[in-house]
Amino acid sequence: MxxxxxxxxxxxxxxxxxxxxxxxxxxxxxxxxIKIEEQKSIDFIGIKTIININHIKDLKIDFKKQRLVKEKMPIDFLKGRNPKKSQSFIYDENCNEVFIITEKEYYNYNGKNILFI
Incomplete structure (x- = not known):
């Protein structure tokens, strides 16, 4: 760290x-x-960061407010910074929270939930 x-x-x-x-x-x-503690949830939580689609158990979409974008991004690199492995992620183009159920640990800081990729 x-x-x-x-x-x-x-x-x-x-x-x-x-x-x-x-x-x-x-x-x-x-x-x-800062210090933040790992949290788990079995209910929907709002996430303000990009979300690896492999971590989504369920997704709640508000079609009036949200504009979700799905992108493929590298998560591992070879020498020369060439992509080795990619995964798909979603985020809200309007910077709204995305409400998901996840089995992956997340963190809360100042009322914002953060899910590391």
Missing amino acids: EQLEERLKSETPIYPIFLGAANYIAKTQFIDR
């Missing part, structure tokens, strides 16, 4: 950080290191 924190502070990631397609390269800014 210390190496991750240092890489975020110095803006030197091991892999490029991006939001979807390759032309959406992201820039990071270290703000703080």
Whole structure:
């Protein structure tokens, strides 16, 4: 965790950080290191981050508010930063929470649920 924190502070990631397609390269800014606890749920929870579709047991969609996008993104790389393995993810294009049931652990920070990919 210390190496991750240092890489975020110095803006030197091991892999490029991006939001979807390759032309959406992201820039990071270290703000703080916090403690959060792992949580589990058997009911629908709202997630504010991208969601690996393999972690979705059930999905609730509000067709009036949400515009869900499904993208395939690399999750592992070969030498030279060539994609090795990809998976599909969803997110709401309007930045709304996506309500899912998941068996994967998630984290809550400041009232926002975070599901790591």
